[in-house]
Structure formats: C-alpha cells, structure tokens
Amino acid sequence: MIAYVLQRVVQAAAVVLVVAFVSFVLFNYVGDPVNNMVGQEATIADRAALRERLGLNDALVVQFARFVGNALRADFGISYQLQRPVATLLAERLPATLELVLVSAVLALAVGIPCGVYTGLRRETWAARMILTVSLVGVSLPTFVIGILLIYLFAVILGVLPSFGRGDVVAVGWWTTGFLTASGWKALILPSVTLCLYQLTLILRLVRAEMLEVLRTDYIKFARARGLPSRVIHFGHALRNTLVPVITITGLQVGSLIAFSIITETVFQWPGMGFLFIQAVQFADIPVIAAYLVLVAFFFVAINLAVDLLYFAVDPRLRAERRVAPGGA
Amino acid sequence: MLARGLHRALDSDLYHSFTRSPLTVAAAAVTALFFGGAALAPVLAPQDPFDPATLNLMDAFAPPAWTAKGSAQYLLGTDNQGRDVLSALLYGSRISLLVGFAAVGFSIVLGVGLGVLGGYLGGWLETVAMRLADVQLTVPGILVALMVDGIVRTALPGGLKEELAVYVLIFAIGISGWPQYARVTRGATLVEKNKEYVAAARIIGIHPVAIMVRHVLPNVMGPVLVLATIGLALAIISEATLSFLGVGVPPTTPSLGTLIRIGNNFLFSGEWWITLFPSGALVLLALSVNLLGDWLRDALNPKLR
Numbered sequence: 001m002i003a004y005v006l007q008r009v010v011q012a013a014a015v016v017l018v019v020a021f022v023s024f025v026l027f028n029y030v031g032d033p034v035n036n037m038v039g040q041e042a043t044i045a046d047r048a049a050l051r052e053r054l055g056l057n058d059a060l061v062v063q064f065a066r067f068v069g070n071a072l073r074a075d076f077g078i079s080y081q082l083q084r085p086v087a088t089l090l091a092e093r094l095p096a097t098l099e100l101v102l103v104s105a106v107l108a109l110a111v112g113i114p115c116g117v118y119t120g121l122r123r124e125t126w127a128a129r130m131i132l133t134v135s136l137v138g139v140s141l142p143t144f145v146i147g148i149l150l151i152y153l154f155a156v157i158l159g160v161l162p163s164f165g166r167g168d169v170v171a172v173g174w175w176t177t178g179f180l181t182a183s184g185w186k187a188l189i190l191p192s193v194t195l196c197l198y199q200l201t202l203i204l205r206l207v208r209a210e211m212l213e214v215l216r217t218d219y220i221k222f223a224r225a226r227g228l229p230s231r232v233i234h235f236g237h238a239l240r241n242t243l244v245p246v247i248t249i250t251g252l253q254v255g256s257l258i259a260f261s262i263i264t265e266t267v268f269q270w271p272g273m274g275f276l277f278i279q280a281v282q283f284a285d286i287p288v289i290a291a292y293l294v295l296v297a298f299f300f301v302a303i304n305l306a307v308d309l310l311y312f313a314v315d316p317r318l319r320a321e322r323r324v325a326p327g328g329a
Numbered sequence: 330m331l332a333r334g335l336h337r338a339l340d341s342d343l344y345h346s347f348t349r350s351p352l353t354v355a356a357a358a359v360t361a362l363f364f365g366g367a368a369l370a371p372v373l374a375p376q377d378p379f380d381p382a383t384l385n386l387m388d389a390f391a392p393p394a395w396t397a398k399g400s401a402q403y404l405l406g407t408d409n410q411g412r413d414v415l416s417a418l419l420y421g422s423r424i425s426l427l428v429g430f431a432a433v434g435f436s437i438v439l440g441v442g443l444g445v446l447g448g449y450l451g452g453w454l455e456t457v458a459m460r461l462a463d464v465q466l467t468v469p470g471i472l473v474a475l476m477v478d479g480i481v482r483t484a485l486p487g488g489l490k491e492e493l494a495v496y497v498l499i500f501a502i503g504i505s506g507w508p509q510y511a512r513v514t515r516g517a518t519l520v521e522k523n524k525e526y527v528a529a530a531r532i533i534g535i536h537p538v539a540i541m542v543r544h545v546l547p548n549v550m551g552p553v554l555v556l557a558t559i560g561l562a563l564a565i566i567s568e569a570t571l572s573f574l575g576v577g578v579p580p581t582t583p584s585l586g587t588l589i590r591i592g593n594n595f596l597f598s599g600e601w602w603i604t605l606f607p608s609g610a611l612v613l614l615a616l617s618v619n620l621l622g623d624w625l626r627d628a629l630n631p632k633l634r
Binding site for chain 2: 015022026140141142143144145148149151152155156163252255256258259260262263266277278280281282284286289293296300304
C-alpha cells in the first residue's frame with residue numbers, strides 16, 4: 001500500500017517537474033528577460049548589472065532550482081503585458097474559474113444522473129428517446145459553437161440573459177463571488193450551461209448504460225421476486241451500484257472542465273484564468289503562460305492521484321490483491 | 330483488372346453494410362460534398378476572398394439572398410469587408426480539411442512509429458513512450474493542443490509567427506493525438522510479434538526494420554484507419570477551436586474557425602449569417618466524418634457481424 005502510494009506520488013512529482021522545466025526554459029530563454037524588463041535607454045552596464053542581479057549568469061541547475069523554489073512560494077514574476085505580479089493576477093482570476101467549474105459540475109450531475117436513470121428505466125418512451133437524441137447533439141457540437149448559439153438565442157434575440165462578464169461580484173476576503181447577487185447568478189447561466197453540456201451527456205450515457213447492465217443481474221431479479229416495491233429496487237439497489245464508475249468519471253472529468261473552461265471563458269469573456277491564458281498567448285506574455293502551465297500540470301496530477309487513491313479506497317479487491325503480492329506494479 | 334477490383338469492392342461486406350445504413354450514406358455524401366467543394370474552391374467560388382481587388386466595401390454586410398434586402402450575387406450574404414460568405418466558406422473548409430488531414434497524418438506517423446518500434450523492440454524505448462502516452466492521455470487533447478500551440482507560438486520570433494501559424498497548428502494538434510495510435514499499434518504489435526510468420530521472417534535473416542515495415546505494419550493498420558477517421562473529426566474541431574480563440578491560423582487565410590471568430594463580432598448588431606453559416610458548416614462536416622468513423626468501426630468489427 002505505502003509502496004504503491006509512494007510510487008504514484010513520485011511519478012506525479014516527476015510530471016510536474018518536467019512541465020516546470022518547460023516553463024522555465026520558456027521563461028529564461030525565449031526572448032531576453034532583461035530586454036523585457038528594462039527600457040530602451042538602459043546602458044550595457046545597467047543590463048549586465050540586472051543580469052547579474054537576476055542570477056541569469058548562474059549555472060542552469062542553480063537557475064532551475066531557484067525557479068522551482070520561487071514557484072513553490074507562488075512567485076512567478078511580473079506579467080509583461082499588465083505589469084503586475086502574476087501570482088496576484090492568477091489569484092484574482094481563480095474564483096471566477098472555480099465558481100464556473102463548480103456550478104457546471106453540479107449541473108451536470110444534478111441533471112445527468114436523473115436523466116440517465118429515467119432513460120435506463122423507461123427505455124421505450126418517446127421522452128427517453130428525445131433525451132438521448134438531444135444528448136447526441138450535445139456531444140457533437142463544439143463547445144464554442146454551443147456558446148455562440150446560446151448567446152444568439154438568449155442574449156441577442158430574446159435579450160433576457162447577459163452574454164459576457166460575471167455581473168456584480170461581492171468580495172469575501174480576497175475571494176470574489178458572484179453567488180450573492182442576482183446579476184451574478186444571471187451571468188453564470190449561459191457559461192455554465194455551455195460548459196456542462198458535454199459532461200452532462202457523458203454522465204447521462206454512463207448512468208443509462210450501467211443501469212441497463214445492473215437491471216439484468218440476478219440480485220435485482222431476486223429483489224423483484226421478494227416483492228420489493230420498484231422504487232426501492234431502482235434507487236436503493238440498482239442506482240447505488242451504478243454510482244462507483246460515475247464518481248470516478250466525475251473526478252476525472254473535473255480536469256476536462258478546467259480545460260474546456262478556457263474556451264467557455266473566452267466565448268463569454270468570463271474573467272477567469274483560462275481567458276487570462278489566451279490573452280497571454282496572444283501577447284506572448286511569458287510569465288503568465290509559464291505560471292499557468294505549472295498550475296494546470298499540478299492540478300491534473302493532483303486530480304489523477306486523488307482518483308487513483310480513491311479506487312484503492314472504493315474497490316476492496318485491489319487491496320486484497322496487493323496484500324497477497326506486495327510491491328507489485 | 331480494374332473491373333474485377335471494382336466488382337469485388339461492390340460485392341464486399343463493407344459495401345453491403347454501407348448501403349444498408351441510410352445515415353452513413355448521407356454522411357458520406359455530405360463529406361464528399363465538403364471534400365469536393367474544398368478541392369474545387371477556386372473553380373466553384375463566385376469570388377476570390379483572398380484577393381482584395383475583388384472585394385467591394387459597398388457590398389459589406391449584405392444579408393443572405395432569400396431575405397428581403399439580400400442580393401442574388403451573394404447567396405449567403407457578405408461579411409464586414411464585403412467578402413462573399415459562400416466563397417469564404419469554400420476556401421475556409423479547404424484550410425480546415427488541410428490542417429485536419431496533416432495533423433492526423435502527423436499523429437499517425439508519430440504514434441504508429443513509436444507503437445510498432447516500442448512493441449517490437451521493447452526495452453527503454455517502449456517504457457518511455459508508453460509512460461509518456463499514459464501521462465498525456467490523462468489530459469484532454471484540446472488542452473494539450475492549446476498548451477503546445479501556446480508554447481511554440483511564444484517561442485517563435487514575431488515575424489515568423491503569422492507565417493508559420495498553420496504549421497504550428499498542425500504540430501500542436503498532431504502532438505495532441507498520438508497516444509491513441511501508439512497504444513493500439515503497440516498492443517497489436519505485441520500480438521503479431523509472436524506469430525509464426527514473424528518468427529519465420531526472423532529465421533531467414535530479414536532485417537528487423539524490414540520485418541517491422543513490411544510484415545508487422547500492414548497487419549496492425551486496421552484499427553488505425555478507424556481511429557484516423559474519428560481523429561479527423563476531432564482535429565477539424567480542434568483547429569476550429571484554436572482559430573476561434575485567436576491562437577490558430579491568422580485572419581489573412583481564414584479557416585472555418587477564423588470565420589466564426591470574425592463573424593462573432595457582428596452577432597450583436599444582427600448580422601447573424603457571418604458567424605452562423607461557418608458554424609453550421611463546421612458542425613455538419615465534423616458530424617458527418619464522425620458518423621463515417623462510427624460506421625467504419627462497427628463494420629470492421631467482426632464481433633458485431
């Protein structure tokens with residue numbers, strides 16, 4: 001058990017280090033950091049002094065160690081474009097992204113699971129077929145096209161929902177939230193629907209497939225033979241067993257939500273980290289790009305590690321096997 | 330010879346399963362329409378959207394022909410520069426398909442190459458390649474493409490950025506797709522490697538490279554074809570997404586995604602056709618290619634017959 005966890009942690013750390021190295025190379029060798037910091041008037045002596053002060057004359061390993069050390073203290077330097085510390089910029093944008101991702105995830109689960117159960121139980125009804133057909137459209141439309149269509153329908157034609165920004169936000173400490181104002185909620189609707197659609201479809205189809213599978217098993221037949229009411233069979237016995245794969249898929253899909261939030265944020269000009277990253281790429285704002293890369297790598301590795309360990313906690317068979325053969329892969 | 334080949338093709342299981350599925354036939358027709366339209370764009374398009382001399386700013390924002398203010402000259406209307414939307418669509422599909430095919434080709438060369446080499450030779454190459462693939466598969470493809478695109482764009486000096494944008498895009502999308510091909514071909518290679526024909530080839534002293542290229546490769550390419558079809562749809566969508574975000578092909582050579590991005594600025598002033606027609610074209614193209622891929626997967630799977 002400990003060997004397995006250690007192995008996974010070491011592997012995760014290696015991935016983050018590799019991404020950090022790419023960021024570091026980008027940071028230090030693309031363009032000239034000194035040129036990006038001083039004006040045209042700086043003399044050669046000034047530049048040399050700055051170069052020495054920034055430690056750019058040190059050995060590569062020393063510089064990389066310093067980069068990692070700074071990253072651990074959330075110090076990613078100053079944005080070229082906005083002339084402000086990158087860490088502050090990211091901290092300002094973090095609440096917007098996390099709130100969007102949270103609402104989308106909740107929406108995907110709250111709509112996806114009931115629809116999946118319904119289409120699994122009442123397979124032949126036209127409503128179930130409707131839901132499945134509509135969900136097919138959800139997977140085949142690219143995220144940004146969904147966003148554009150929703151904006152055209154609800155913001156341009158009907159004019160009922162805002163098409164950009166977060167609405168009014170309230171500051172709670174350093175966290176800004178849109179959950180406390182009506183306009184904040186209104187602004188959340190279109191982006192979160194756009195973002196959740198793909199995940200919703202995935203969860204719906206997964207729950208449906210699992211329900212169909214479980215309903216064929218002997219213990220469900222036995223429960224029916226015992227004369228249990230179908231409500232108990234469907235929700236107490238069948239649904240509970242479908243939820244293990246749903247939990248793991250949902251965990252893994254949080255990463256996808258982060259990825260697709262880049263697109264959704266750009267379509268709706270949502271002031272989150274993804275929008276910041278796209279702007280940084282367009283302006284070649286290297287410190288922001290480097291910081292975002294490291295952050296995303298860290299995030300993905302953390303999610304995968306958590307899901308891996310969750311398997312371990314959820315599936316007793318895994319534990320038993322490892323006890324028999326300790327130190328196995 | 331040719332007639333016999335044709336006869337055999339028309340009598341095959343593949344052809345029969347194709348004609349039995351109307352949806353697949355429709356998807357194939359739409360895909361063929363796009364390929365034809367893209368290939369013949371210079372002949373078919375009423376206007377050359379890249380030639381500023383043919384653009385007339387007086388014709389800007391003309392709505393589609395069937396609306397009250399539309400003119401028959403511009404079937405699907407014009408954009409902000411007086412560019413005919415239909416012509417832009419034809420040329421745009423051309424770039425979208427070009428990037429899509431090139432990206433998938435790059436993924437296949439990289440993925441199949443590493444898959445066969447790794448599966449046949451084993452050793453550290455296999456370990457490294459498969460670990461890399463495992464790690465990359467935990468990250469959504471579009472995010473990988475975005476990151477690689479972002480890094481390469483930033484690394485290029487300013488002047489080259491526009492010039493090489495299409496190649497950067499192909500590289501980024503290609504990189505995002507290779508692990509699937511590597512996994513599938515490695516698995517198949519491991520199976521083929523232990524078959525008698527490979528042992529026989531080895532015994533009579535054929536060079537390992539020749540065995541891999543001439544004997545193993547043809548036997549592992551079946552599933553690659555299915556992956557490539559679905560991969561093409563994905564690559565087209567990835568290209569459009571990156572171009573829409575403004576980090577793909579430059580506005581001077583607009584792809585479908587770039588056209589949607591340009592049109593998106595005019596959605597609020599009521600000029601819906603500039604963005605909705607390219608969006609529709611993109612969805613139709615991606616959906617058709619996807620349906621073809623689904624059909625191919627089922628048709629080539631002997632378990633489903």
